[in-house]
Amino acid sequence: MSPFEYAPAPESRAIVDIASSYGLFIDGEFTPSSDGSSFKTVNPATEEVLAEVAEATDEDVERAVKAARRAQQKLWGPMPGSERAKYLFRIARLLAERAREFAVLETLDNGKPIRESRDVDVPTAAAHFFYYAGWADKLDHAGFGPSPRPHGVAAQVIPWNFPLLMLAWKIAPALATGNTVVLKPAETTPLTALLFADLLRQAELPPGVVNIVTGARATGAALVGHPDVDKIAFTGSTPVGKRIAREVAGTHKHVTLELGGKAANIVFDDAPIDQAIEGIVNGIFFNQGQVCCAGSRLLVQESVAEELVERLKSRLGTLRVGDPMDKNTDVGAINSAQQLARITELTDAGTAEGATRWSPECELPSSGYWFAPTLFTGVSAAHRIAREEIFGPVLSVLTFRTPQEAVTKANATPYGLSAGIWTEKGSRILWMADRLRAGVVWSNTFNRFDPTSPFGGYKESGYGREGGRHGLAPYLIEGSSF
Amino acid sequence: MAAQSIAAPGARLEVRKTYKLFVGGKFPRSESGRTYEVADAKGRFLANAALGSRKDAREAVVAARAAQAGWAGATAYNRGQVLYRVAELLEGRREQFVAEVAAGEGLSTRKAEAAVSAAVDRWVWYAGWTDKVAQVAGSANPVAGPYFNISAPEPTGVVVVIAPQTSSLLGLVSVIAPPLVTGNTVVVVSSEARPLPAITLSEVLATSDVPGGVVNVLTGRTAELGPPLASHLDVNAIDVGGALGADGLAWGDLEAAAAENVKRVLRPPVGDREPDWTEAPHPRRILAFTETKTVWHPKGV
Numbered sequence: 001m002s003p004f005e006y007a008p009a010p011e012s013r014a015i016v017d018i019a020s021s022y023g024l025f026i027d028g029e030f031t032p033s034s035d036g037s038s039f040k041t042v043n044p045a046t047e048e049v050l051a052e053v054a055e056a057t058d059e060d061v062e063r064a065v066k067a068a069r070r071a072q073q074k075l076w077g078p079m080p081g082s083e084r085a086k087y088l089f090r091i092a093r094l095l096a097e098r099a100r101e102f103a104v105l106e107t108l109d110n111g112k113p114i115r116e117s118r119d120v121d122v123p124t125a126a127a128h129f130f131y132y133a134g135w136a137d138k139l140d141h142a143g144f145g146p147s148p149r150p151h152g153v154a155a156q157v158i159p160w161n162f163p164l165l166m167l168a169w170k171i172a173p174a175l176a177t178g179n180t181v182v183l184k185p186a187e188t189t190p191l192t193a194l195l196f197a198d199l200l201r202q203a204e205l206p207p208g209v210v211n212i213v214t215g216a217r218a219t220g221a222a223l224v225g226h227p228d229v230d231k232i233a234f235t236g237s238t239p240v241g242k243r244i245a246r247e248v249a250g251t252h253k254h255v256t257l258e259l260g261g262k263a264a265n266i267v268f269d270d271a272p273i274d275q276a277i278e279g280i281v282n283g284i285f286f287n288q289g290q291v292c293c294a295g296s297r298l299l300v301q302e303s304v305a306e307e308l309v310e311r312l313k314s315r316l317g318t319l320r321v322g323d324p325m326d327k328n329t330d331v332g333a334i335n336s337a338q339q340l341a342r343i344t345e346l347t348d349a350g351t352a353e354g355a356t357r358w359s360p361e362c363e364l365p366s367s368g369y370w371f372a373p374t375l376f377t378g379v380s381a382a383h384r385i386a387r388e389e390i391f392g393p394v395l396s397v398l399t400f401r402t403p404q405e406a407v408t409k410a411n412a413t414p415y416g417l418s419a420g421i422w423t424e425k426g427s428r429i430l431w432m433a434d435r436l437r438a439g440v441v442w443s444n445t446f447n448r449f450d451p452t453s454p455f456g457g458y459k460e461s462g463y464g465r466e467g468g469r470h471g472l473a474p475y476l477i478e479g480s481s482f
Numbered sequence: 483m484a485a486q487s488i489a490a491p492g493a494r495l496e497v498r499k500t501y502k503l504f505v506g507g508k509f510p511r512s513e514s515g516r517t518y519e520v521a522d523a524k525g526r527f528l529a530n531a532a533l534g535s536r537k538d539a540r541e542a543v544v545a546a547r548a549a550q551a552g553w554a555g556a557t558a559y560n561r562g563q564v565l566y567r568v569a570e571l572l573e574g575r576r577e578q579f580v581a582e583v584a585a586g587e588g589l590s591t592r593k594a595e596a597a598v599s600a601a602v603d604r605w606v607w608y609a610g611w612t613d614k615v616a617q618v619a620g621s622a623n624p625v626a627g628p629y630f631n632i633s634a635p636e637p638t639g640v641v642v643v644i645a646p647q648t649s650s651l652l653g654l655v656s657v658i659a660p661p662l663v664t665g666n667t668v669v670v671v672s673s674e675a676r677p678l679p680a681i682t683l684s685e686v687l688a689t690s691d692v693p694g695g696v697v698n699v700l701t702g703r704t705a706e707l708g709p710p711l712a713s714h715l716d717v718n719a720i721d722v723g724g725a726l727g728a729d730g731l732a733w734g735d736l737e738a739a740a741a742e743n744v745k746r747v748l749r750p751p752v753g754d755r756e757p758d759w760t761e762a763p764h765p766r767r768i769l770a771f772t773e774t775k776t777v778w779h780p781k782g783v
Binding site: 465 | 625627733735744774777779780
């Protein structure tokens, strides 16, 4: 071992107690699925089976929606906002108290580095509950008219990339506004949602207010298609989002969609280069690039492109890829074999279409799902790797000459979730920010998230905002004084 | 429009108007060469309106897209002034609108006058919103870190509006003014049976300071024009409310077609009835066609 290598610094998994099997959390109780079916969830870093999880059938979804409806009408809806607030504050506190347990479980089930689940996912989830808790008794003053009303039952379907954080983004505003919830976690990452059900027991949240139905696509479809849900909140792929939008067409179900992205991260020749390098790395390798708002298209001003790519390569050489439970790990495991296959397919297309592929030397573990940080240069706007969402640690580098060209290239995508700008010139930042068709614009930073800051897309990246005052709107029917 | 005129020695025969489409600031006939007969509420001939085609619809989207960046790029103050000017011109055409609304909707002159007055006032109300909506719907966000963070609404882009079938001027104004406020451009499919006020409004817009292409007016069969516009990939949003009461068209079908590129859809209100347009307006029609953009920047020395 060279003196500059890192010694292993594994986080202990002793803090978390994973059961061998989990039921569905309906009406305050864990119950098996109606037909006894289940699926396995694995640790993507090792392929070890972590637990057997019940797969909700149509009948189970029916039961969950009924429980949510009952709880909404009898209890949660009529409850004063100040009381709802206190439940949410409790949840925020309990999450903080059990933060390490959640972080370890998240990393085991998802494959993300413990450093990220510990420092980002779990604290941000707790902060989200804390933020929306405070809204619950102030809705009359939130700008949605006097006495705005909840829709009723919210069906929420979340992805596997930030399992607990997405749960918080969905559940916190729904409960604050007096809606009750049926949540479907992703098939490959159900465990922190099920641990969250245990936290709800400690919070003494009344039965039926939050119901968690685990399962795959069929469970999600049953939930979204259920005639008695009033509001659908979906985070996931654009194709599934479109399907949901078609399914609810002609009904009065309310929908918000947070879908895919292909963000441009734009670096000008006057950018603070060290900060920009860190921002680029954070933009695409955070969470293995499995982030809808990832800065997956690097647009570099031509005059500095060569230098920047060289420095980026040397920085990528220092990324530590491997055991997600190691506190020094920068890049963990890909979440599933299916996702790994998708990344592999698209990167193969990148090579086949003529782009130049580069990865740092790094040894990948022999079991589990792994993909080395990858950089493509010589990418044209027509290449699949420049157009399609890869959802992996893969960066496509393109160049531009003028600010107008940067805007045109950045906007030349059906997506519009996020964008990045790196330059020292303030007026240029604001000029660019006005023209970029993206819901979140990070200037001289990237991948920042905060409960108070609205997040969501333009164009095919979806509609509706999560976070901030704006994040209340999808869960409220505006009050009216006449 | 046609008044009842009887040829008699010494009487003057009125000069009738040919009603055309309004696309890109010009008044073309339908490329299809088709027209359809527009009758008053009692079934008497009023005019032949252009029977717009799918191709006309596509041309209108092209014109709207071309005009969008310029309209959105104008200052909010400037957009407010331009829209207010439209109200001034509407007022100047009162008599013509009153006659068209009375004939088309079968209203008494008094009721038609009330509708026209309300339409002018509605336009003024929306014109005043241009430089206020960002303050009402935006926010400075107190994030937990050393960052400047601000959210503001922006126009979504090109908006298709299926105009109400019954209220041919007040309803029309109530649905096309709101998307214009923030800088969207509009392709509107007028009331199928009562298109004349929409065309007269086009003449107002053409002589106002509203740039060509910002509002494009199609007349014809709602069921023919709605679906290709709903599925058009260069349209960002659609107000499907006017599909209520249109022959051979359900608003849900338009919404389903709109999913293809994740368009923003403004549905009709619950109950599926055309709204009472005399009710007080609400900024939600403006906000339905906006996107919230959030910008971050670090703070430091």
